[in-house]
Amino acid sequence: MKQLRTKPKLGSWLVAISTVLVLALLMLTSPAAAQRKMIQIKGSDTMVNLVQILAEEYMAKKPGSAIAVLGGGSGTGITAIINGTCDLANHSREWKQKELDLAYEKGVRPRIFAIAVDALSIIVNDRNPIESLTMAQVGSIFRGEIKNWKILGGPDQKISLYGRQSNSGTYAFLQEHVLNNKNYSQDVKEMNGNAQIIEAVTQDLAGIGYVGVGYLYDENGQVRKGIKVLKIKKDENSPEYSPLDKEAVYSAKYAISRPLYQCTNGKPSAAVADFIRFELSPEGQAIVEKEGFFKIGQELMQQNEKNLR
Amino acid sequence: MTSVKKKGLLGDLKESLIQKVFQTSGLLAIIVLLGIFALLLYTSIPAFREVSLKEFLTSSRWDPTSPERPEYGLLSMLASTVMVTLGALLIAFPVGVAVAAYLSDVASPRVREIIKPVVELLAAIPSVVVGFLGITLVGPLIARIFNLSHGLTALNGSLLLAVMALPTIISISEDSLNAVPVSFVEASLALGANRWQTLIRVKIPAAISGIIASLMLGMGRAIGETMTVLMATGNARSFPHGFLQSVRTLTATIAIELGEVPYYTTHYYALFAIGLVLFIMTFFVNLAADIILEKQKRKLQ
Numbered sequence: 106m107k108q109l110r111t112k113p114k115l116g117s118w119l120v121a122i123s124t125v126l127v128l129a130l131l132m133l134t135s136p137a138a139a140q141r142k143m144i145q146i147k148g149s150d151t152m153v154n155l156v157q158i159l160a161e162e163y164m165a166k167k168p169g170s171a172i173a174v175l176g177g178g179s180g181t182g183i184t185a186i187i188n189g190t191c192d193l194a195n196h197s198r199e200w201k202q203k204e205l206d207l208a209y210e211k212g213v214r215p216r217i218f219a220i221a222v223d224a225l226s227i228i229v230n231d232r233n234p235i236e237s238l239t240m241a242q243v244g245s246i247f248r249g250e251i252k253n254w255k256i257l258g259g260p261d262q263k264i265s266l267y268g269r270q271s272n273s274g275t276y277a278f279l280q281e282h283v284l285n286n287k288n289y290s291q292d293v294k295e296m297n298g299n300a301q302i303i304e305a306v307t308q309d310l311a312g313i314g315y316v317g318v319g320y321l322y323d324e325n326g327q328v329r330k331g332i333k334v335l336k337i338k339k340d341e342n343s344p345e346y347s348p349l350d351k352e353a354v355y356s357a358k359y360a361i362s363r364p365l366y367q368c369t370n371g372k373p374s375a376a377v378a379d380f381i382r383f384e385l386s387p388e389g390q391a392i393v394e395k396e397g398f399f400k401i402g403q404e405l406m407q408q409n410e411k412n413l414r
Numbered sequence: 415m416t417s418v419k420k421k422g423l424l425g426d427l428k429e430s431l432i433q434k435v436f437q438t439s440g441l442l443a444i445i446v447l448l449g450i451f452a453l454l455l456y457t458s459i460p461a462f463r464e465v466s467l468k469e470f471l472t473s474s475r476w477d478p479t480s481p482e483r484p485e486y487g488l489l490s491m492l493a494s495t496v497m498v499t500l501g502a503l504l505i506a507f508p509v510g511v512a513v514a515a516y517l518s519d520v521a522s523p524r525v526r527e528i529i530k531p532v533v534e535l536l537a538a539i540p541s542v543v544v545g546f547l548g549i550t551l552v553g554p555l556i557a558r559i560f561n562l563s564h565g566l567t568a569l570n571g572s573l574l575l576a577v578m579a580l581p582t583i584i585s586i587s588e589d590s591l592n593a594v595p596v597s598f599v600e601a602s603l604a605l606g607a608n609r610w611q612t613l614i615r616v617k618i619p620a621a622i623s624g625i626i627a628s629l630m631l632g633m634g635r636a637i638g639e640t641m642t643v644l645m646a647t648g649n650a651r652s653f654p655h656g657f658l659q660s661v662r663t664l665t666a667t668i669a670i671e672l673g674e675v676p677y678y679t680t681h682y683y684a685l686f687a688i689g690l691v692l693f694i695m696t697f698f699v700n701l702a703a704d705i706i707l708e709k710q711k712r713k714l715q
Contacts, residue, residue, distance in 0.1 A: 177673060177674070178673075178674055180674035181673055181674045184674060184675075184676060184677075187676075188677075203676070204676065207676060262563065263563070265563045265564055266650075270649075270670050270671070270674075271478075271479040271670075271671065271674070272670075272671070272673065272674025272675075277479075280481065281481070286481040286482070287481070287482060288477055288480050288481075288482055289477075290652075291475065291477075291490075291650065291651045291652035291653075292650045292651075292652050292660070293650060293651075294564075294566055294648040294649055294650045294660045295648075295649040295650070295651075295662070295670065296649075297644075297645075297670075304549075305564065305566070308554065308557075308564060309563045309564040310563050311563035311564075312563065312564065
């Protein structure tokens, strides 16, 4: 008897809860939000935070505009442009020939804009005594040829590799420019994004990973605790430079820097073009620098102007 | 107090209509299953235009985006999946059967009323939450115990999957222990056996096929689990040599790569081929469980 009496009570609770949920959903999808034309941006995990902040600033300045930024990796963004499922793709590597072929086959004409520059950073645990590596050493480590920190002058400990998944532009960029287009070691632990690599290396004394420079800083603009950002030498005899050293990155002395791109299918629509102009404006570029990335140079800027027209 | 319904022509029609509806629903399940199988088969076959079946099944290197030479070897992932799954069952099976025996034999009805729903709630925890526990709690613990630099290992995945397989193993084992006729137990007790002897020598042997079925169903659950292993095992592609190594399972590979793969390429089809392998594995495990359960039912009747 007791159970019978409690049952309707549970039922009415469920009704009450679901009513509240439905009301909340209705409020979220109110007509005001639906009427706006949403710009969909997708792609690079390295760029997702930066573009999110650029979009927020832009929306604050231009009431009525709406931008949604998703991550997923550069490959995901480029695939989305080819399949027509986003308006603007973020990608931290260049298009592959295969992707260009596929795009042209489908009648997609990518227009590419460089919006910032990233210094790809190699990080280790802050208790690792190693301070700097050459490009060749980084390549050997990630190809799995150097397996122990001892060889590099560190403790006698097996190197624990962290990397991104193969849809990542950072994965592809490092493979092309540092690993000289050779295979990654099969022992690389594939993490889902920059933040996870930082988290893993913070916990792993023998860890090494690669992330975009913007992820090195916490909310207060300080380099995150628990990681050490390695200085990189172009080769054995060159001086070493840190990606935290602005001057070194701008003068291209830091060896692993790369432009961060966005692309559209054909000439960008007025709304998208306006957002790109904002990103390239001094105000937009100031945000880029504040987020830890670097402003784009004269040459790339001229290229952008041409593509906007 | 039961009221007898009038049974006219209309009633007959209604009855046959309802019967048809139920029949279609039953058939629908079969159609969906066959449909999925056909789709997987159809989408996997093009992969073998460029990848030989021999390479797919015997090579241990998987690197479809390699700039040197794309490789499509299944072996490392298959071994990883089998290893993580067996590890999970080695942990979950003894514990699960012990809990089931406790619930059906020892626990007072009040205790059972508390434990049973709690065990079932365990099945309701989203796998992403279990995976998160693996990263923040179980993984670091493994690293400390075994003096490793990190805990993202096959053992981490096994431990978490064991937790996820437990509800299945416990509830089905308990059901089959309860299904053992009381006459068996009474006869055993009457012959002077104590409760422990009765449990070990009479009840468990009588229910053994149900218990084995619970193991198989738990295995089916563990093989197919994706999110937890994706988060907890580190996803290194190399061939596994031990439980303290990072591994990447079949499910994790599909989850990682399907999102980014350009459609209708060899890589895309190869991922479906992995899906087909998984489907066949879980299908046979579940089929075996069903056959065993059916056998037990017949035996006890």
